[in-house]
Amino acid sequence: xxxxxxVVDLKKIYHLKxxxxxxxxxxxxxxxEGDYVSIMGTSGSGKxxxxxxxxxxxxxxxxxxxxxxxxxxxLTDDQLSYLRASRVGFVFQSYNLIQxxxxxxxxxxxxxxxxxxxxxxxxxxxxLAKMVGLGERLGHRPTQLSGGQQQRVAVARSLxxxxxxxxxxxxxxxxxxxxxxxxxxxxxxxxxxxRTIILVxxxxxxxxxxxxxxxxxxxxIKEDHPVENRRSAMSSGGMDTSALNVT
Ligand SMILES: Nc1ncnc2c1ncn2[C@@H]1O[C@H](COP(=O)(O)OP(=O)(O)OP(=O)(O)O)[C@@H](O)[C@H]1O
Numbered sequence: 505x506x507x508x509x510x511v512v513d514l515k516k517i518y519h520l521k522x523x524x525x526x527x528x529x530x531x532x533x534x535x536x537e538g539d540y541v542s543i544m545g546t547s548g549s550g551k552x553x554x555x556x557x558x559x560x561x562x563x564x565x566x567x568x569x570x571x572x573x574x575x576x577x578x579l580t581d582d583q584l585s586y587l588r589a590s591r592v593g594f595v596f597q598s599y600n601l602i603q604x605x606x607x608x609x610x611x612x613x614x615x616x617x618x619x620x621x622x623x624x625x626x627x628x629x630x631x632l633a634k635m636v637g638l639g640e641r642l643g644h645r646p647t648q649l650s651g652g653q654q655q656r657v658a659v660a661r662s663l664x665x666x667x668x669x670x671x672x673x674x675x676x677x678x679x680x681x682x683x684x685x686x687x688x689x690x691x692x693x694x695x696x697x698x699r700t701i702i703l704v705x706x707x708x709x710x711x712x713x714x715x716x717x718x719x720x721x722x723x724x725i726k727e728d729h730p731v732e733n734r735r736s737a738m739s740s741g742g743m744d745t746s747a748l749n750v751t
Contacts, residue, residue, distance in 0.1 A: 506537045507570075508669045508700040509558060514567035516553050516723075527553040529723040530567070535669065535702060540695040542711035542731075543704045545720030551704050552673075554720065558702060559671050560588035572668060589617040593662030597674040599654040601646040601661075607633055608642045611660045618665065625664075632660035636690065652683035659690055669700035676710055688713045689737040713737060 516528040528550045535541055545551050556562040557569050560576055563584070569576045572591050576584060593614075594600075601610045611629040615621045633639055636656035638649075646654050655675060662670050672691070676684040692713060695701050703714060711717050712735040719727040 508535045508537050510534045510570040512568040515565050517565045527723055531725055537700055538698050540701045540715040542714035542717050544711055549720040550723040555704055559592050560584050590665055591668045593667035593670040595658050595662050595672040595675045597677040599658045601654055603646050606643050607638055607657050610657050611664055614665050632663055636660045651679050652686055655687050669702055672703040685737045692737055
């Protein structure tokens with residue numbers, strides 16, 4: 505089996521003003537390619553800390569996160585940044601779009617970290633915009649878009665580098681229920697096309713759309729199980745996914 509990532513005895517200790525916080529106390533799990541995992545847990549259970557490790561935003565105190573064959577704890581800052589930019593697609597609760605840039609420019613932002621942007625890249629960003637239903641709004645700026653549309657831009661941006669997985673942090677936290685369903689439908693379509701998704705959420709309703717739930721408690725995994733009675737957000741009609749180019 506191929507794995508998008510493997511997490512081995514992951515520990516994270518923070519030192520703050522003479523205090524030691526054991527945020528992660530020995531976490532083990534694998535994410536096979538094509539999985540759709542929701543990470544849940546009460547406030548302070550370690551979700552953000554784990555997300556930071558999976559997103560190569562921080563390093564473990566001990567243990568491993570293996571991504572693309574690399575143990576991230578062994579990489580230099582530059583290597584870690586490169587891995588982050590090339591192998592992880594991020595979707596955040598607050599979209600994190602650049603207000604001065606258009607839809608198409610926002611989708612292309614991750615390419616600038618990689619270096620040259622080719623004509624093929626421009627074609628792909630247009631196709632991704634179309635795939636998320638924004639083909640007619642390429643020149644709009646974030647303030648001219650609804651919350652759901654902004655999150656669609658963020659999803660398209662997360663895919664521009666053909667990442668190993670999408671890491672979504674409360675991606676529907678700012679959206680109403682109808683728009684939440686639309687974004688979850690988009691994730692479901694992407695997962696059906698083979699994309700691996702790791703999603704952090706507080707909401708049971710959202711986690712029921714994933715294939716599997718990992719529940720953290722006090723820095724440890726309390727539960728890791730397939731989702732029973734999985735919900736589908738798919739409605740008739742579907743979506744144009746021809747730009748996804750899943751490999
Ligand atoms: N930079 C830091 N320095 C010191 N302690 C930290 C730091 N970041 C997190 N912690 C502590 O680590 C523990 C886990 O925090 P974390 O933010 O990962 O939890 P969480 O599950 O994401 O919570 P929430 O749902 O409230 O965001 C908490 O006790 C928190 O106070």
